[in-house]
Amino acid sequence: MLFWILVATLTAAVAAVLILPLLRAGEAPSSPHSHDIEVYRDQLEELKRDQDSGLIRGDDAELARAEVARRLLAAGESDSEA
Known part of the structure; x- marks a missing residue:
């Protein structure tokens, strides 16, 4: 009798887990x-840190920031279309 109670309990536990x-x-699937977009935002923050610490000049930082912003906008447009 104890065996069947144990089997029933284990069966119920496995069924609940499944x-x-x-x-x-x-969850709604995230867009591709x-x-x-997260990577490009992180790149913009990293550019700001690099410019503040003097690792990159102002002109180069502006060019890189413009390129990253362009890619961010393109990814945002593709995301809204999907």
């Missing part, structure tokens, strides 16, 4: 460009 992920609300 069913719980199915009951959870699914969301990671790119």
Whole structure:
């Protein structure tokens, strides 16, 4: 009798573990460009830190900032289209 109670308990536990992920609300899939947007924002912050610490000149920083901003805008437009 104890054996069958143990089997029933283990079966219920395994069933609960298998069913719980199915009951959870699914997250909306992230867009393929969301990671790119995060990377470009981090690059802009890194450029600001490099300019503040003197590792990059002002003109070069502006050119790099313009390029990163262009890529950020392109990724944002692609993200909104999807």
